[in-house]
Amino acid sequence: MNYRRNLYDKRISQEVVGDLLGEEFKGYIFKIMGGCDKQGFPMKQGVLTSGRVRLLLHRGTPCFRGFGRRNGERRRKSVRGCIVSQDLSVINLVIVKKGENDLPGLTDTEKPRMRGPKRASKIKKLFNLGKDDDVRSYVNTYRRTFLNKKGKKVSKAPKIQRLVTPLTLQRKRARIADKKKRIAKKKSEAAEYQKLLAQRLKEQRDRRSESMAKRRSKLSAATKAPAASA
Numbered sequence: 001m002n003y004r005r006n007l008y009d010k011r012i013s014q015e016v017v018g019d020l021l022g023e024e025f026k027g028y029i030f031k032i033m034g035g036c037d038k039q040g041f042p043m044k045q046g047v048l049t050s051g052r053v054r055l056l057l058h059r060g061t062p063c064f065r066g067f068g069r070r071n072g073e074r075r076r077k078s079v080r081g082c083i084v085s086q087d088l089s090v091i092n093l094v095i096v097k098k099g100e101n102d103l104p105g106l107t108d109t110e111k112p113r114m115r116g117p118k119r120a121s122k123i124k125k126l127f128n129l130g131k132d133d134d135v136r137s138y139v140n141t142y143r144r145t146f147l148n149k150k151g152k153k154v155s156k157a158p159k160i161q162r163l164v165t166p167l168t169l170q171r172k173r174a175r176i177a178d179k180k181k182r183i184a185k186k187k188s189e190a191a192e193y194q195k196l197l198a199q200r201l202k203e204q205r206d207r208r209s210e211s212m213a214k215r216r217s218k219l220s221a222a223t224k225a226p227a228a229s230a
Contacts, residue, residue, distance in 0.1 A: 007032070007091060012045050012082040018099055027099025032084065035091040041078050043088075049081030116142035118158045135160060 006020035010032060018028030036042045037052075044063050047053060058074045059066030069075065084091060095107070102108040116139070117123050123135045143157035 004086075004091070007084045008086065009050075010084050011048075012043060015096060016093070024101060024103070025099060026101065027097075028095060029097035029099075030093040031096050033092045033094050035080075035084065035088045037080060037087045038089045041080050043082055043084075044079040045082050047079065047081040048083065050083040050085035051087075052078050052080055054078050113142075116158065118161050120160055120163045123160065135163065 003021045007016060010016065012032050012034060014032050016030045016032060018025030018030055021030070034043045034045075041052060042063050044055070047055070054076050056074050057064035057066075057077050057079075058072070059069055063079045064075065064077050066073075066075070080088075098107060117126055120135050123129070123138060124131075124133065127135075127138050129135060129138070139157045139160060143155050145153060145155040148154050
């Protein structure tokens, strides 16, 4: 029996009773999250059709990653509508409510969450820590141990980011002191330059006034000479 027919004409984000898909899914409630057809064109939320359409998409929108495109460039891409039809080869479902029987490989095994937060402030928020508490010991709660390729047992925990330690505070103080030193050096160099510039301008004015005085004395001597001969 083709249970897929029970999903026809349903939309993305619509919930489906698992009894329609088979006896093994009795009691389950699924949610349609998407799908694609035999040619690989994906379904897109908000497109109210059961067939393919060509949409002008920009980078970052669903169904178009846009790698290698210019900033703001849009491309016309083929996508399927959000309504399930017989052309689909894959339909993605999410379990909303668990049923009576376990699904082998899906609900019969529990996988613990291995990845915890890395940022120090988020670790403090997770464990309700204060400002002065050390977060490094709390990361070990989600440290995982496993066997590497050589068969050796190793453990791994995320590296804490933005961790405030005496070394980071020392580096911050050193950066601030270096910045103040650079500012003071620039100010002293600017003051020396202004002083040297004022000195050069004064020397230039003195030379100009001296040359003007010599020129005036030559002109006065030249005007006195014809008067004496007459």
